[in-house]
Amino acid sequence: EAGVTQFPSHSVIEKGQTVTLRCDPISGHDNLYWYRRVMGKEIKFLLHFVKESKQDESGMPNNRFLAERTGGTYSTLKVQPAELEDSGVYFCASSHGGRRAFFGQGTRLTVV
Amino acid sequence: AQSVTQLGSHVSVSEGALVLLRCNYSSSVPPYLFWYVQYPNQGLQLLLKYTSAATLVKGINGFEAEFKKSETSFHLTKPSAHMSDAAEYFCAVMVRERDDKIIFGKGTRLHILP
Numbered sequence: 001e002a003g004v005t006q007f008p009s010h011s012v013i014e015k016g017q018t019v020t021l022r023c024d025p026i027s028g029h030d031n032l033y034w035y036r037r038v039m040g041k042e043i044k045f046l047l048h049f050v051k052e053s054k055q056d057e058s059g060m061p062n063n064r065f066l067a068e069r070t071g072g073t074y075s076t077l078k079v080q081p082a083e084l085e086d087s088g089v090y091f092c093a094s095s096h097g098g099r100r101a102f103f104g105q106g107t108r109l110t111v112v
Numbered sequence: 113a114q115s116v117t118q119l120g121s122h123v124s125v126s127e128g129a130l131v132l133l134r135c136n137y138s139s140s141v142p143p144y145l146f147w148y149v150q151y152p153n154q155g156l157q158l159l160l161k162y163t164s165a166a167t168l169v170k171g172i173n174g175f176e177a178e179f180k181k182s183e184t185s186f187h188l189t190k191p192s193a194h195m196s197d198a199a200e201y202f203c204a205v206m207v208r209e210r211d212d213k214i215i216f217g218k219g220t221r222l223h224i225l226p
Contacts, residue, residue, distance in 0.1 A: 004155075033213060043156075043202065043216040056213060091156060093214075101214060103148075105155035 002026065004104035006092050012110045018080040021107045025074070025094030031055075032075050033101065034067060038088040046090075049075060082111045114139045114205045118217035126225045131175075131190040133220050135203030138184065145186045146204040146214065147177055156202070162186060173197070198224045 005024040013019050025032045034046040046065070047057040051072035060067070064083070069075040079086050089108050095101040119134040137143060147159040160171025167179040173196075177188045186203060203217040 035216075042218040045213045045215065048213055059213075093156075100158060100161065102158075103156035 004092055004094050004102050006090075006104035006107050008107060009105065010108045010110075012112060013082055015084055015111055016081045018078065019082055019109060021077045021079075021090050021092075021109070023075045023077070023092030023094075023104060025092070026096075026102055029094035029096045029102075030072070031095045031101075032069060033093040033095075034075070034077055035091040035093065036088050037091070037106075038085070043091065046077075079109075082109075084111050087111045114143060114207055114215045116203050116205050116215055116217035118201075118203050118220050120220055121218065122221050122223065124223040124225055125193045127195055128192050131188070131193045131197065131222065133188040133201050133203075133222065135177075135186045135188065135217060136184050137186060137203070137205045139205055139207065141207060144206040145177075145179060146206070147171065147175070147186075147188050148202040148204060148216075149199050150202070150219075151199045159188070159201070193222075193224050195224050195226070198222055 007022045030051050032049040035043050037043045045059040048055045049069045052069050066078045087110050089106040091106045093101040093103045115138045117136045145162040148156045149159050150156050159175050160169045162169045162179045170176045175190045177186050179186050200219045200221045202219045204214045206212050206214045
C-alpha cells in the first residue's frame with residue numbers, strides 16, 4: 001500500500017513569491033490533515049479536510065494560506081505571498097474512520 | 113482544550129542504558145495518546161498508541177509507554193538504548209472523537225552516546 005506522498009520534498013523561494021505544496025493521501029482515506037513545524041517549535045495543526053470539505057481550519061495562520069482538496073483526493077496548500085516566518089516543515093497526514101493517522105515525509109519550505 | 117508537555121528538548125543516554133522520555137498531557141475528556149518518532153530526513157512514524165485498552169502499551173523497536181491517569185502521564189521507555197534510536201520523539205494527544213486533530217508536544221531529541 002502506498003503511503004502519504006508529499007511534493008516537493010524541499011522548496012526554497014524568495015519572500016513574496018508563491019509556493020504550492022501537494023499531498024497525496026492514502027487511497028480511500030477521507031480525512032486529510034495539514035500540519036506545520038516551524039524551526040524549534042512544536043508541530044502545529046493547520047487544517048482538516050473530510051473528503052473535499054474543510055472540517056476544521058482553525059490552525060491556518062492567515063489569509064496568505066489557501067488549502068484545497070478538489071474531488072476529495074489530493075490536496076494543495078498554497079502560500080501567497082510567502083513571508084520569512086512561513087519557513088518550516090509542512091506535514092500532511094491521512095486517516096480513515098478515526099483510526100491511525102499516517103504521515104508523509106514532509107515538505108521543507110525555506111523562504112529567503 | 114488538549115495539550116501535551118514533553119520534559120526536556122534534548123535527552124542523552126549511553127548505548128545500552130534505559131531510555132525514558134517524559135510526557136504529560138492535559139485533556140478534559142479521556143484522550144487517545146501517541147508517540148511518534150522522526151528519524152533524520154524521514155517523516156513521522158507512529159511508535160505506539162494508547163486507546164483505552166491496556167495501560168501499558170508496547171510499540172515498535174522495543175519501546176513501550178504506560179498511561180497513568182492519576183499522573184496524567186504517558187512516558188516512553190526502552191530498557192536498552194541502541195544507536196539507531198537516535199531521533200526526535202513526539203508525544204501527542206487526540207480527543208476521543210472521530211477524526212479529530214492530533215495535538216503534538218514540542219518534541220524531544222534523543223542522543224545515544226557510544
